[in-house]
Amino acid sequence: MDQNYIAPASALKKLKKARNLSQTVYLYGATGYGKTELVRQYLSGRRYTYLSCEELPWEDGALPRSEPGRQNRRVVVIDDLHRLKSEKLRQEILALEEREDIWLILVSRSPLPAWLMPRHIKSVFVVVSEDDLRMGRDEITAYLDARGVVYTEEDILYLQNTAEGNAYVLHHVALRMKEGQSPGPELRTEIREAFASYLENVVLVCWDSDLLEFLMQVSVVDEFTLELAEMISGNLHVTALLEQAGEAGNFITQEDGTYRLRPVLIDALRNRALKLYGRERVKDFKYNAALYYEMHDEVVPALRLFEECGKTERIKNLLIRNARMNPGNGHYYELRRYYFNMDEREIEDSPVLMAGMSMLHSMLMDDEKSEYWYEKLKAFATNAKGGVRREALSRLAYLDIGLPHRGSRDVLEIIKNIPALLFDKGNRLPEFSVTSNLPSTMNGGKDFCHWSPDDTKLAKTVGPLVERVLGSYGKGLVKAALGESYYEKGEDNYEVMSLLTRAQVEAGQGGTMEIAFAAVGVRVRLALLQGDSPAVRELLASFEQSVRENRAVQLLPNIQALRCRLALYEGDMDMVERWMKTAPDEDREFCSLERYRYLTKVRCYLANGEYTKAQALLEKLRYYAEQTGRPYVRMETGLLSAITKERVGGPWQEELAIVLKEVERYRFLRLITEEGAAVWPLFQREKKALQEAGTLNKDWLRRLLAEAEEVARRYPLYLKKRAAVAADFKGVALTILRLQADGLSVNRIAQRLDLKPDNVKYHIKENYRKLNVDNKTDALLAARSLGLL
Structure with missing residues (x-):
């Protein structure tokens, strides 16, 4: 290790504490974190015994003998403990740890091994972890x-x-x-390669051959489960090998049953595997992994590995299999490269692939190419016979309903004709998603705003037919859609909750998690509107657990986006910041299936004061809404755009007026009122003008303004830029904030702190300024979001 190494302060602090308290130290971290050099520097100028488990066997008497009555503790450092296999030596070290004349420092690459854990629980070691060793x-x-x-x-x-x-x-x-x-990236790559080479030639050669062989085999994937590891390696002793790996070094992590190796170690293992096995044998391991992914419907990694193995027929079969799924469950967007790389003649042989290409191009807003493949499929159906013809006709019916660029105006007539086209002729509709994994039916796979004015009538007359046509995807759909429509128009909350709850129950009885999510999503919005945040968290946690149990993982990204929206209402900007790290990058590629997360991201931009980014994303969403005939997204983007423009001092009044006029035509309320504290400043400035203009229904406008004001009062931190951090509040200012939270008046605080009332008022005013609020209630809410109270 470099002599100029600077030991991290936190690690040195722990060593000092351990020495003062005569506690055994267990110090661990992966290769390169300076474990040995840290100990050498700390003990510089002191006498100590140093032993390395890489230099076994030790000479007789290497471990110091007991000296009863000795006043000064002797320091013993045992390094490379991960290499120690001898049960006899382990017992000797345990005996050494019990001695009062010894201060013991144990150094290893791995976290505490099982054989040391009982002693750690009894004696309480001071553990210096890899995080403590990181140079800041x-x-x-x-x-x-x-x-x-x-x-x-x-x-x-x-x-x-x-x-x-x-x-x-x-x-x-x-x-x-x-x-x-x-x-920079170039130097980073160079050093990573050098580090991988060091691990390959210095570290890996010290491992037991069975462990090294196993890890080389599973390194063909970036992460694995026990089942996948067994499939790749054909080894039935995976659990034991992973336990061995855990004791060999701090390079493997496990979370929820998924194991991950450090990226640089994967590089080293793959390099060594190529030299030992050769390319063809490595392809065999990749093929095993690909088969596992295929069996578990994990199409994306399966295709990548089949491609690396050169299994072209497998690729085509998987693409057909994926195209049989609806866009919500399939991976059209992620796999577009594979679809686009197929020969057109191969696609023309399969009605499923032609339908998939038409859907994919529509999702990418390439209407011309989408219609091209639709016409290809239509011509194919004309000449086909038997089962192939039935497949083609069912795919055409599916596209007639589902193609995004065609909008939803004619969907009802199409659905009415489907029974004669399909069921009466022994056909069936392919897997169909109404929601596209969004927490909505009205604004899900299609936009059904225009159905809302006649929602009750349509539910009674057309509802049963829709449920029949969509099969399992129709269970609970009508009640979920009706409940959402009632909610958007601000109708009776009890009736809304009743419909949504029954929809969720029906979806759970042979239906799909997608419809259940649509019902849960609106239930969350209703509970939020009523100010019941604890109920929201409980409902989301319960539903997410059900989603994981049912392996409906396609819903998880939008569930997390819904959690982020809750955090925005509560002013929890730390959670918002964490979510933003996982959000899709609209500048890299714009995918229409991500629209719910994009609209969540717009709100995060507004809360962070990043107005240019918000407006740029809104323009992309506005274009999407116009191209695909989605009035809900158009109204939502228009409202958020008006809010953005008002904040930067741009012209916003006309845009707000246009949005309000369209929203009022549908008699919607919640699309507007849910924006509470974000939209209320606009209403405060335009309230009189809106009331006097007479262009909006007076009763509707009165309800809108009243509810928007109530939501703004209930969630004052919503989309407000956090102007402060916890470190901004110290000393007297923080004490005053906490005394306010205890209910003390200005005069009582002044008496308690021996200050003048005017001084207290000054600190309160400064606290409000830092928190970007103008009253005590909002200040206490903001302070709680920062963890100050």
Whole structure:
């Protein structure tokens, strides 16, 4: 290790604490984190016994003998403990740990092994983990200074984000920077390759052959379960090998049954596997993994691995299989490269592939190509016979209903004709999704706003037919749609809840999780509107558990987006920030299936004060809404656009008026009132003008304004930019905030703190300014969101 290594303060603090309390230290971290050098620096100038388990067997008497009555504790460091296999030596180390004349420091690459755990529970070791060993900003700058390296602020930020605090990596970075190279992707790749080579040639060769062989085989995938590992390797002792791997080093993690290796270790394992097995044998392991993914309907990784194996026929079969699923469950967008790479003659042989291509192009808003493949399928159906013809006709019916670019105006007439086309001739409609995994039926796979004015009538007359045509996807659909329509128009809350609850029950009795999610999504909105946040969290947690149990994982991204919207209402910007790291990147590619998450992201941009980004994304969504005939998305984007423009001082009144006029035509309320604190400032400025204009229904406008004001009062932090962080509140200012939370008046606070009332008022005013609020209630809500109360 480099002599200029700067030991992290947190690790040194723990070592000092352990020494003062005479506690055994267990220090661990992966290769390159400076474990041994940290101990050497801390013990510099002191006498100690150093033993490494890489240098077994030790000489007789290497472990110090007991010396009763000795006043000063002797320091014993045992390094590379992950290499220790001898049961006899383990017992000797346990005996050493019990001695009062010894201060023991154990150094390893792995977390606490099973054989040490009982003693740790009894004696309570001080554990110095890999996180403690990571070099932070201060250590990085001090290290570069010690090496005489010239750097910029951008260099330090880049190293903080990419080096993971690893001393080995930073050592190589410093060498290259002295040669004139700047930190960046090119240098990062070079160092990762060098690190992988070091692991391959120095670390891996020390492992037991059965463990190394197993890990080389499973390294063909980035993560694996026990079942997948068995499928790849054909080894029935996977559990034991993984336990062995856990004790060999801190390079494998496990969460919810999924194991992951460090990326740089995967590189090393793959390099070694190629040398040992050769390309063809490695392809065999990939093929095994691909078969596993195929059996478990994980199409994306299966296709990638089949492609790497050169199994073209398998690829075609999987693409057909994927195309049989609806866009909500299938992976059209993710697999578009594979579809586009197929020969057109291959596609023309399969009605399923032609229908899939028509749907894919429609999703990508390429109407011309979508209709091209629709006409190809139509011509194919004309000449086909028997089962192939029935398949083609069912696919055409499916496209007639489902193609996004065709809108939803003619869907009802199409559905009325389907029974004669399909059921009466022994055909069936392919898997169909009404929601596209969104928490809505009205604004899901299609936009059905125009059905809302006649919702009750349509539910009675057409509802049974729709449920029959859609099969399992129709169970609970009519009640979910009717409940959502009633909710949007602000009708009786009890009736709304009753319909949605029954819809969820019906969907659970042979229906789909998608319809259940649509019902749950509107129930969440209703509970939020009523100010019942605890009920929202409980409902979402329960439903998410059900989704995972039923493996309806396609719903999880939008469930997390719904959680993010809850966080926005509560002003929990930390949770919003975490969600934003997982949000889709609209600048990289715009995918219409992500519209719910995009609209959530717009709200996050507004809450963060990133108005240019919000407006840019809104324009993409507006274009999508216009191209596909989706009035709900058009109204929603128009409202959010008016809010954005008002915040930046642009012209917003006309856009708001247009949105209100269209929303009022449907008699919707909640599309507007749910925006509460975000839209209320606009209403405060335009309220009188709207009332005097007479262009909107007076009763509707009165209800709209009253409810929007109530929601704004209930959630004052919604989409408000957080102007402060917890560190901004200290000393007297923080004490005053907490005393306000306890209900004390200004005079009582002044007496308690021996201050003048005017001084207290000044601090209160400053607190309000920092929290971006103007009253006590909002200030306390904002303070709780920052964890101050």
